[in-house]
């Protein structure tokens with residue numbers, strides 16, 4: 001059976017965590033970002049954009065994050081943009097692309113991949129399960145993983161739809 005989009009996104013995140021995560025929370029994105037040759041900067045992107053990523057031939061991907069947003073939101077956006085980088089690299093090895101992310105923008109499989117990747121990268125299923133079993137509240141989980149409460153809720157919902165079997169594969 002061909003791999004589903006969410007499976008490909010989770011596998012890509014798990015591969016990066018295996019190579020670049022020291023086991024501490026919150027997960028640091030800088031090393032993972034560097035391993036993908038991506039650079040990141042923050043700028044005032046206005047009231048609607050959360051971030052963007054673009055790549056031109058011969059240079060690494062450049063990720064912009066909205067400096068107006070909280071650090072928790074910027075982290076998720078950063079991971080989401082890395083998801084676009086990973087997907088482009090895996091699927092097409094594109095030398096050139098760009099994605100712009102705004103609230104309420106068109107949602108397609110590229111956006112789904114990037115969100116699933118970001119949730120899997122920042123909130124590993126095993127860790128989430130372990131901390132929930134210890135009785136952590138959603139707010140405590142959000143602080144521990146360095147993401148918003150909304151990101152925790154979405155990750156839990158995604159894992160209810162598709163339980164994570166890859167973690168033990």
Ligand SMILES: [Zn+2]
Pocket residue numbers: 080084099100101110111114
């Ligand atoms: Zn996106």
